[in-house]
Amino acid sequence: MSEIVKLAAKWASEPVFDDDTRQEIQALIDAMDISELTDRFYRTLDFGTGGLRGVMGAGTNRMNVYTVKMATQGLANYILSFADGAERGVVIGYDSRNNSLKFAEETSVVLASNGIKAYLFDAIRPVPELSFAVRHKNAKAGVCITASHNPPEYNGYKVYFEDGGQITPPHDKNIISEVRKINTVNEVKSGADFNSAVKSGLIELIGSEIDSAYIKEVLKQSVRAVADNIKIVYTPLHGAGYAIIPQVLKTVGFTDIHVVNEQNKPDGDFPTVSSPNPEEPEGFKMALALMEKAGAEIALATDPDCDRIGVAVRDIDAKGTVLLNGNQVGVLLTDYILAGLAGSIDTKNSVVIKTIVTSALIEKIAVSYGVRCVSVLTGFKYIGEWIRKNPDSVFIFGCEESYGYLRGTYARDKDAVVSASLICEMVSYYKSKGSSILERLNEIYDKHGVYLETLSSVTMKGKEGMEQMEVLMQTYRSGLKNIPHELELSLVMDYLQGLDELPKSNVLAFHFKDGSSVTIRPSGTEPKIKYYFSATGSTVKEAQDGLNLLKSYFLTNG
Numbered sequence: 001m002s003e004i005v006k007l008a009a010k011w012a013s014e015p016v017f018d019d020d021t022r023q024e025i026q027a028l029i030d031a032m033d034i035s036e037l038t039d040r041f042y043r044t045l046d047f048g049t050g051g052l053r054g055v056m057g058a059g060t061n062r063m064n065v066y067t068v069k070m071a072t073q074g075l076a077n078y079i080l081s082f083a084d085g086a087e088r089g090v091v092i093g094y095d096s097r098n099n100s101l102k103f104a105e106e107t108s109v110v111l112a113s114n115g116i117k118a119y120l121f122d123a124i125r126p127v128p129e130l131s132f133a134v135r136h137k138n139a140k141a142g143v144c145i146t147a148s149h150n151p152p153e154y155n156g157y158k159v160y161f162e163d164g165g166q167i168t169p170p171h172d173k174n175i176i177s178e179v180r181k182i183n184t185v186n187e188v189k190s191g192a193d194f195n196s197a198v199k200s201g202l203i204e205l206i207g208s209e210i211d212s213a214y215i216k217e218v219l220k221q222s223v224r225a226v227a228d229n230i231k232i233v234y235t236p237l238h239g240a241g242y243a244i245i246p247q248v249l250k251t252v253g254f255t256d257i258h259v260v261n262e263q264n265k266p267d268g269d270f271p272t273v274s275s276p277n278p279e280e281p282e283g284f285k286m287a288l289a290l291m292e293k294a295g296a297e298i299a300l301a302t303d304p305d306c307d308r309i310g311v312a313v314r315d316i317d318a319k320g321t322v323l324l325n326g327n328q329v330g331v332l333l334t335d336y337i338l339a340g341l342a343g344s345i346d347t348k349n350s351v352v353i354k355t356i357v358t359s360a361l362i363e364k365i366a367v368s369y370g371v372r373c374v375s376v377l378t379g380f381k382y383i384g385e386w387i388r389k390n391p392d393s394v395f396i397f398g399c400e401e402s403y404g405y406l407r408g409t410y411a412r413d414k415d416a417v418v419s420a421s422l423i424c425e426m427v428s429y430y431k432s433k434g435s436s437i438l439e440r441l442n443e444i445y446d447k448h449g450v451y452l453e454t455l456s457s458v459t460m461k462g463k464e465g466m467e468q469m470e471v472l473m474q475t476y477r478s479g480l481k482n483i484p485h486e487l488e489l490s491l492v493m494d495y496l497q498g499l500d501e502l503p504k505s506n507v508l509a510f511h512f513k514d515g516s517s518v519t520i521r522p523s524g525t526e527p528k529i530k531y532y533f534s535a536t537g538s539t540v541k542e543a544q545d546g547l548n549l550l551k552s553y554f555l556t557n558g
Contacts, residue, residue, distance in 0.1 A: 004041045005029065011041075011058060016185055017066065024058040039462055047071055047179040049172040050379075050524050053147050053156035056099060063155045066185045068103045068145075071157055072110040073188040074179030075141065078171075079116055085140045088162070089117025091206070093130035094145035095240045095305040097155050098268035100124070103145045105194055107157075112197035113189040122207040124240045124266055126306035127158070128406075128415035131384075132214045133206065135164040135410070149277035149303040150526065152270050165384030165412035169503065211244070217410035218248055218418045223340035226253045226428045231296035234420070235260035235287045237276040238267040239304030245420050252421050254428075258294045260286045270304075278303055278310030279403055281323055288312060288321055297436075298427050302416040307380075308403040309416040311423055315438055322438060327359040327453045329423065330399035332437055334362050335444055336426045337397050337407065338369040346394060347371050353383045353398040356495075356502075356509070357519045357532040361451040362399065365444065371396065377495070377505050378521065380404050384412030401453065401532070451536050452543040456555060457528040469522045469529050476508050476520060484553055488513040516546045518554055531555065 011017055012026040028037050040059030045052055045067050052071055054063045079085035092107050094100035101124075108118040119137055121130070127144045134142040142160035150156070159167045159175060167175060182188070197203040232254055236242040242264050246257055263272050263286055270276040273283050278301040287299040291312065299312040299321075311324045324332075334352055347370035354362050355378045363373035376382035383398040387409055398406045404414030407422060430436050445451075460468045483489065493499055495507035507521040516535040523530055531554055535546030 002034075004038055005034075007041045007060065008037050011060075017058075021058040021064070021066075042463055047074070047176055048524065049167065049176070050381075051143075051156060051158045051167075053150070053154065053526075055153050056155050063099075063103075063147075063157075065102065065106050068106050068157060069110050069185055069188045070182045071179050072107045072143075073114070074182050075143070075159060075175055076111055076114040076116055076189070077181070078175050078178045079111075079140055080114065082140060086114075086116045088138060088140040089119060091119040091121075091130060091133045091137055091139045091142040091160075092145075093121045093125050093127065093133070093142070095127070096124050096238055096266035096268055097145070097147060097304060098152065099155055100145045100268070103155065103157070104143075107143050107145070108203045109192055109194050109197060110188060110190070112192040112200075112202040115202070118197075118203045119206050120203055121210075122205045125211075126240045126244060126415070126417055128307055128411045128413050128417060129210065129214045129244075131160060131164040131411040131413040131415075132217065133210050134160050134162065135412075136210060136213055137206075138162075144305065146305040148305055149275065149279070149308060151275050152268060160413075163384065163388045163412055165388060166379075166381035168381055168385040214410070215244070215248060215251065217408060218415070218421060219251060220410075221407045221418050221422065222252065222425060223337055223422070224425060224429055226425050227432045228253050228255055228428075229431055230254070230298060230424065230428050231256045231258065231294055232424055233258045233260065233287050233291045233294060233296045233299035235263045235283075235299075235301045236266075236306070237263055237273060237278065237283055237301055237303060238265065238270050239276060239302060239306055240266070241302040241306035241416060241420075242266060244417055245300070245302065245306070248417055248421055249424060252425065254424060256296075258290055258296060260290055262286055276304050278308055279326070284310065284312055284323060291321060297431065298424065300420050300423065302420070306416045307414045309405070309419045309423070310403055313427065313437060316436065324437075325453070326399075326401040326403040327361070327451070328441060329403070329419075330354065330401065330405065331359060331361050331365065331444060331451075332426065332441060333399065333405060333407075333419075333422060334365050334397055335440070336429070337422070338366065338371060341396070342369060345371075345396070349392070350394040350396050351390070352396050353386055355379065355382065355400040356507070357521075358399060358401040359451050359453055360534065360536075361444070361448055364448045368448070375500075377502050378507065379524070380406070380414045387412060401455070445540075449536050449538060450540050450543040451534065452540070452547050453532065453534045454547060454551070456531045456533065456551060457523070457526075458531075458555075459526075459528050461527045465527050472529060473506060473508065473520070473522065480510065484549060486514075486549055487516070487553065514546060516550055518550050520554075 147154035366373035537543035
């Protein structure tokens with residue numbers, strides 16, 4: 001009997017596992033489904049720098065109550081290494097995914113069993129509100145049960161530290177070390193049950209008071225007063241934004257808001273979409289139909305944990321709609337915010353932050369307003385980390401190409417709630433001036449050049465996929481072969497060497513003399529290798545031709 005089947009047999013027989021879990025694994029053993037058993041048990045679901053994320057189901061390589069408990073015990077051990085850890089406690093939030101509430105409650109129970117105060121939200125909330133709550137409660141850490149925009153079969157476990165940001169060094173490595181010391185679910189403390197821990201006060205349910213304080217901070221980020229002159233369509237894609245975003249938009253001053261009713265109810269099956277991802281056009285179908293029916297100027301879509309936001313706007317000239325990508329929205333917001341703040345901020349001490357895979361046009365815009373632009377590694381946690389490490393700088397705005405934006409320091413993660421408010425404010429402002437955000441985008445291109453970007457992902461699943469990605473990155477590091485004569489390589493940046501004082505990261509960037517570039521990295525949350533293509537030119541056609549050339553070469557030779 002193989003080691004994998006032996007381990008599976010334990011899950012199928014030991015009383016520590018519930019009946020459903022035992023039956024699920026026993027059925028696979030009876031069927032001798034070695035491929036599925038191998039994928040479920042060839043490793044323990046990796047607790048990485050982003051926490052846990054994986055397909056839900058029974059097994060060591062799956063998201064389930066047992067892997068959640070083990071991760072929480074490791075986190076608890078780290079929290080208890082601080083003198084103030086138990087008293088300051090941990091804030092726990094969750095999104096609309098299947099089992100999110102169950103995983104959140106199990107997390108709170110394990111913490112309480114370790115004598116650690118747990119603040120548990122009384123219903124689903126946006127992940128940026130969890131980030132805010134960690135700061136507001138002066139908690140030692142936070143946990144959010146979410147898998148962001150992944151397909152319905154996924155869930156995850158994101159850890160935040162006392163600044164409200166996702167864990168970064170040294171805490172990420174230290175927590176990972178503690179989690180990996182927990183080898184079986186029998187090592188998890190289980191002295192408390194949920195109801196008794198709530199009665200004793202070790203678990204405290206939180207809600208409306210946090211909502212009010214959070215919304216107050218969001219409203220402070222407005223740049224200009226709004227005119228109630230636009231029609232807005234919104235879809236939460238069955239996620240956590242369903243209540244709070246319409247509430248904030250109404251409080252700001254917008255009254256003509258149309259919500260996609262079929263997608264307004266939180267539902268972890270996400271029945272109206274194949275994937276609840278605002279980056280994908282498929283997620284916008286219902287919103288665009290309502291946009292047409294209502295004659296709205298803008299449609300917004302947020303992902304299940306309400307940290308990312310997608311934007312569609314009406315193109316009056318073309319008599320249609322345009323889906324803006326994350327780079328375009330980041331460019332527009334950077335320009336709008338800096339223009340609105342011009343003359344009222346200390347530009348020498350102010351900073352805009354973007355990730356290394358986000359449009360270089362953002363830096364050009366910031367510099368044109370006299371503001372410094374800092375680039376950090378991929379992942380919004382590095383934007384939050386920069387804010388924490390540079391308290392004397394004035395943080396103006398942060399963005400990443402994957403539809404994440406933040407203005408203000410009340411939270412340290414991307415926030416679709418404040419983004420929705422600012423985007424609608426921006427659309428309203430340009431309409432009041434007889435213009436539009438599409439016209440403004442073209443004006444920016446006229447001034448700074450056209451920058452076009454696109455992301456291509458290649459899925460490589462399972463153990464074999466992980467090995468394939470490793471080989472592919474090694475191949476790229478050995479040098480590009482048969483480069484087209486139109487592409488003249490000017491610079492190779494290997495972030496595994498720790499460039500520009502950034503932490504080491506498995507990322508490669510190839511820069512070419514025409515200003516185009518491609519950045520390649522394995523995803524930290526999905527079984528994918530990602531290609532971030534960027535090209536620039538004096539016209540859209542010139543930039544698009546450059547983009548097509550890059551994609552053709554790298555995706556053919558990858």
